[in-house]
Amino acid sequence: MVWLNTVIQGTMLGGLYAMFAIGLSLIFGVMKLVNIAHGDLIVLSAYLALVITQTMGVDPFVSLLIVVPIIATVGYLLQRGLFNRTLGDDLLPPILVSFGLSIIIQNGVLVAFSGDDRRLQAGPLEVASLRIGDTVAIGLLPLLQFVIAVAVIVVLHLLIRRTKTGRGLRAVSDDQAMAQVMGFNNRHMYGVAMALSLGITAVAGVLIAIRGNFDPSAGPARLIYGFEAVIIGGVGNIWGTLLGGIVLGVVQAIGGAIDPRFQILAGHLVFLLVLALRPSGLFGVKA
Amino acid sequence: MGIGTKSAFSKSLSRRKVLTQAAGVGAGLLMAPSLIRxxxxxxxxxxxxxxxxxxxxxxxxxxxxxxxxxxxxxxxxxxxxxxxxxxxxxxxxxxxxxxxxxxxxxxxxxxxxxxxxxxxxxxxxxxxxxxxxxxxxxxxxxxxxxxxxxxxxxxxxxxxxxxxxxxxxxxxGVDQIIQTFTSLWSKIETNKVVGALWSNDTDGVAISNPEHGFPPRFKAAGYELFDAGLFTPGAADYTAQIAKLKEAKCEILTGVFNPGDFATFWSQAGQQGYHPKIATIAKALLFPASIEAVGERGYGLSTEVWWSPxxxxxxxxxxxxxxxxxxxxxxxxxxxxxxxxxxxxxxxxxxxxxxxxxxxxxxxxxxxxxxxxxxxxxxxxxxxxxxxxxxxxxxTPLVGGQWSKGNGFPYDLDIVDNAAYPGIATKRPFAPIAW
The missing domain is CATH 3.40.50.2300 (Response regulator)
Structure with a gap:
């Protein structure tokens, strides 16, 4: 039963990792852009939510209604104004620009909010849990986060498969030149992809800020779990990314149960193992 | 190639500048000390x-x-x-x-x-x-x-x-912090089982050392130690350790955390139903901002106090x-x-x-x-x-403190133990965490 609890906790943590990862997976799939500033944008969203909850006195979950559109707009503008100018045959310039963006965001946030640890308060929900027997306790907050993660992925799936915008994204991803011939504006579609990516990032940022503390330098540590979940699940596969996140979360939880020192290491080892044995990911399409 | 030559040139220039300046200062020192003064x-x-x-x-x-x-x-x-x-x-x-x-x-x-x-x-x-x-x-x-x-x-x-x-x-130093912690714990009746977690970094590794760190000193002071091990700073899940602490019935919780990690740990301890009577944590609970991050569940947490008004x-x-x-x-x-x-x-x-x-x-x-x-x-x-x-x-002196509802600010750090330095007044007695 102790092990069952461990696996359940790991699964819920994995949902959160998947949230970090989906945004990365999406923009890499559509425009081969690796966004190093992804983790810092998560932290930026958390600070934005902090300002909104403090000034307006609303619940962090309500703040999502404001944070998500703002960050998504920022994403669209970033893509149109900055990243589109760097995209080309060479993968390196956009990576370097996102690296610079990461440093600017970290230090900007440090100047604005100081280095103090912050956290979003969700009241009694933070410690509420469902008890099943003596050993299994499912925290309501992690459960809610897991449900939100799955919901976001379902919505994203429907959006990509069923809507005109989704068709555009798929078209641009498959063949840029042909998509343009068919009347899609690539620059706009890239902007939309970044807006979606950062909108999801904003949700992840608010959720992580309720789960644990954050400070201006917390971004890069989040980024690595996102990358690992993407690679484990398979690049460009949304459901694979969710499963990749869950695999990462469960492996970390089991590693931690054996010895706390193995917690993070176990996750990295599985990531390396997948990279060595199935470079296209567990659920990816073989190249 | 061109760039290499240029930088070597500017380097030699600046080195020469430094040398001349140094020579000038040296000569000045030798020749006219009164002038320098x-x-x-x-x-x-x-x-x-x-x-x-x-x-x-x-x-x-x-x-x-x-x-x-x-x-x-x-x-x-x-x-x-x-x-x-x-x-x-x-x-x-x-x-x-x-x-x-x-x-x-x-x-x-x-x-x-x-x-x-x-x-x-x-x-x-x-x-x-x-x-x-x-x-x-x-x-x-x-x-x-x-x-x-x-x-x-x-x-x-x-x-x-x-x-x-x-x-x-x-x-x-370490002896003082042990004296402070054990003096705090002696004031409340517990089963004397101490559960400890340590962050896997320079401080945590040094403090958890089984020969020179906290563990032998806790045992010497008459406490049974349950070591839940080193955790990676920034870990997002502590449920495995919490399950072990519950199983070992640790009524006292201690260790070394970074502030962010403790807040995550503490809310998961709440979710998993782990309610120690005492939680005395080094390094994580020094600042009001760290307690604000934990919220009202920060009342009753205790820590070392190096200085206060x-x-x-x-x-x-x-x-x-x-x-x-x-x-x-x-x-x-x-x-x-x-x-x-x-x-x-x-x-x-x-x-x-x-x-x-x-x-x-x-x-x-x-x-x-x-x-x-x-x-x-x-x-x-x-x-x-x-x-x-x-x-x-x-x-320098070290005493024990406990966080409580504040006066003017949301949380105050009250001095509750001064065994080592009676000159520093306590504000109130140490109290178990109210669950």
């Missing part, structure tokens, strides 16, 4: 280097640094009297970025480019250690604080017999008491006092006291002589290197 009297500043983490993981420990520097500049006015002349003091503050390599780099720059006569360093092993090492190597006197003395001394390979020649430190000490430089100093800080910044404020100010005070007593300010040996003879009452208490545990360390 009169030049100093005209206001040649004394340069002091100050390395502290202003950004990065330990940035919180530099909270209020601007206020401290401003208060210090006000207190010394035009400068300090060295010999017959009043000389202005220039504090060159450098950010260590919480990184050991950056710390060593800025220290080396301060020594070779800025020619500081005295170095100061504070807050965390990663900053203080490398700065002190650079100073020891280059023969520049260094005074530091805000790192427990064992990591400072033994972490740098210090030998208690010989010690270091140029680097001196004031703060508390209630410490009965006065600055020997400005005459200001700890209470007045904190009040001035809150007045100016609208923020609550934090423990490093006092130690940062004390570091500057001690530096001034040392320089005032130094016979020849251009001779590092003369400054070291003044350091070893220090007997100074600072805002954090007495600083005196004669009679420390090793020759380079002066101990």
């Amino acid at each position: 009169s030049a100093s009297a005209a206001g040649d500043p004394i340069r002091i280097g100050f390395v502290t983490p202003q950004t990065g993981a330990m940035a919180t420990f530099s909270t209020g640094l601007d206020f401290v520097l401003e208060s210090f500049r006000q207190a010394i006015g035009e400068g300090i009297k060295v010999g017959d002349a009043v000389r202005p003091v220039e504090i060159l503050v450098r950010d260590s970025q919480s990184s050991s390599s950056r710390s060593a780099e800025v220290a080396a720059e301060l020594i070779t480019n800025d020619n500081v006569v005295l170095m100061l360093a504070s807050s965390s092993s990663d900053t203080v250690g490398p700065v002190a090492d650079q100073c020891e190597l280059n023969g520049v006197p260094c005074i530091s604080t805000d790192v427990p003395w064992e990591p400072y001394f033994f972490g740098r390979g210090g030998n208690p017999e010989t010690g270091f020649d140029y680097t001196y430190h004031f703060f508390w 209630n410490h009965p000490f006065k600055s020997g430089l400005s005459g200001q008491s700890a209470r007045d100093f904190c009040a001035a800080y809150t007045d100016k910044t609208k923020r609550q006092w934090v423990q490093p404020l006092g130690f940062k100010y004390a570091l500057l005070e001690v530096a001034v006291d040392v320089l005032k007593r130094t016979k020849d300010i251009n001779d590092p040996k003369s400054i070291v002589e003044a350091i070893t003879a220090t007997d100074y009452q600072s805002i954090v208490g007495s600083v005196r290197w004669q009679g420390g545990p090793v020759k380079n360390v002066s101990l």
Whole structure:
């Protein structure tokens, strides 16, 4: 039963990792852009939510209604104004620009909010849990986060498969030149992809800020779990990314149960193992 | 190729410039010492280097640094009297970025480019250690604080017999923190089972050491230790450890956490139904911001207290008491006092006291002589290197504190145990966490 609890906790943590990862997976799939500033944008969203909850006195979950559109707009503008100018045959310039963006965001946030640890308060929900027997306790907050993660992925799936915008994204991803011939504006579609990516990032940022503390330098540590979940699940596969996140979360939880020192290491080892044995990911399409 | 030549050229140019300048200064020193002295009297500043983490993981420990520097500049006015002349003091503050390599780099720059006569360093092993090492190597006197003395001394390979020649430190140590923690716990009836978690970093590894760290000392004090092991800083899931702590029925929780990690741990402990009677955590619960992050479940958490407005000490430089100093800080910044404020100010005070007593300010040996003879009452208490545990360390007091609902600010740190330093008044008795 102790092990069952461990696996359940790991699964819920994995949902959160998947949230970090989906945004990365999406923009890499559509425009081969690796966004190093992804983790810092998560932290930026958390600070934005902090300002909104403090000034307006609303619940962090309500703040999502404001944070998500703002960050998504920022994403669209970033893509149109900055990243589109760097995209080309060479993968390196956009990576370097996102690296610079990461440093600017970290230090900007440090100047604005100081280095103090912050956290979003969700009241009694933070410690509420469902008890099943003596050993299994499912925290309501992690459960809610897991449900939100799955919901976001379902919505994203429907959006990509069923809507005109989704068709555009798929078209641009498959063949840029042909998509343009068919009347899609690539620059706009890239902007939309970044807006979606950062909108999801904003949700992840608010959720992580309720789960644990954050400070201006917390971004890069989040980024690595996102990358690992993407690679484990398979690049460009949304459901694979969710499963990749869950695999990462469960492996970390089991590693931690054996010895706390193995917690993070176990996750990295599985990531390396997948990279060595199935470079296209567990659920990816073989190249 | 072209670029290589250019940089080599500019390097040789700057090296030549340095050499000529150095030669000039050398000649001046040899030929006309009296002339130099009169030049100093005209206001040649004394340069002091100050390395502290202003950004990065330990940035919180530099909270209020601007206020401290401003208060210090006000207190010394035009400068300090060295010999017959009043000389202005220039504090060159450098950010260590919480990184050991950056710390060593800025220290080396301060020594070779800025020619500081005295170095100061504070807050965390990663900053203080490398700065002190650079100073020891280059023969520049260094005074530091805000790192427990064992990591400072033994972490740098210090030998208690010989010690270091140029680097001196004031703060508390592991024995004091154990005394404080066990004295707190003795006040509440428990099953005496202590559960411990340690962050897997320099501090956590040193403190969890089964021979030199906390574990043997807890056992010696009559507590049964359940070691839940080292966890990776930044871990998002602690449920495995919490299950073990519950199973071992640990009524006392202790360990070393970074503030962010503890908040995550504590809410998961709530979810999983782990309710210890006492939670005394080192390093994680020092700042009001850390407790604000935990919210109302922060009431009753306990920690070490190195300094507070209630410490009965006065600055020997400005005459200001700890209470007045904190009040001035809150007045100016609208923020609550934090423990490093006092130690940062004390570091500057001690530096001034040392320089005032130094016979020849251009001779590092003369400054070291003044350091070893220090007997100074600072805002954090007495600083005196004669009679420390090793020759380079002066101990400062440590007492136990517990967070409660605040008066003016959301959370207050009350002193609840003063077994080691009865001169520091307690506010109320230590109480178990109200679940």
